[in-house]
Amino acid sequence: MKMLFKSLFAATSLVTISLSMTTRAEMVRPQAVNQVDIQKYGGKWYEISHLPMYFQRKCIANITAQYSVNADQTIGVLNSCRTANDEMVSSEGVAYPQNRGNSKLKVSFLPKGLRWIPFTKGHYWVLRVDPEYKVALVGGPSNKYLWILSREPQLDEATYQSYINTAKDYGYDVTKLIKLPH
Template sequence: MKMRFKSAFAAIALSIISLNTTTQAETAAPQAVDRVDIQKYAGKWYEIAHLPMYFQRKCIANITAQYSVNADQTIRVLNSCRIANGEIISSEGVAYSQNQGNSKLKVSFLPKGLRWIPFTKGHYWLLRVDPEYKVALVGGPSNKYLWILSREPQLDEATYQSYIDTAKDYGYDVTKLIKLPH
């Protein structure tokens, strides 16, 4: 009896290992692109879609992000959106490059005097940017946050689907993406 239990347990363990190996082979951990030209990336971006997140819970339309390079090479971030009463709300932050290629950033939306506090900056990795800097896929080392951004308020379906496919390849649950109107 003990031998059958051990054999059954071993078979189950091998099956689980096999399933985990298959799942890991199908998706890769998110990877930032090698290099981003921050000057080209700067400017206004329209959010096409995002994974649900607490900070965007009130947004119902017109989500945008405006990036500009500061004198110290940090990046000013101004996010805005329209909420249910028609008001436009915004949040200003700063992004700090975490690698030589400027493709891995940490962003803080805390007031200036509190940005030194550890663990208060979020990951902002550029996972894919088209060569003309017109469309971008942004996430981080986990699959918790994801944004598809465009220089135009609308994105054609083929391009959108291509960026969705990249997100899927990185293991993001794209079935949860939220698309809001512009």
């Protein structure tokens, strides 16, 4: 009886520890980096992969983002991609810094005169960026959106996996990532 009690206690302890570790892992929310130098962040980025989303549904290749710093410290955004009919399409927007470190932005792709409308801006958080601003992981406060960006159209597998692991640590379902050619 004493041995059965010890075995039951050990099993219960293992299950409790396992559940508490899972709960802690599931509670990890995406965190933006403290600081982004928006001058260094500006320029052309190639999308290496992204989570599926409605507004990228027609893109089949060559997805890029071009960022430029405006005089008022907002960031001009020009997203482009190639569609199935071999057409290059683009969408122009503006990003508004939401913190002093410029790592949390809100982006609007509405026409200029409509950007004041509440709840029409999407989150754009820089979750990780290498010191030389060559690779970035971008998401938001939820696990709904995710992009891996690079200054080059190709990214070596070790670096890519490192950024995938960061995304996993933040609770993203990286099995759903879409990787399109350049």
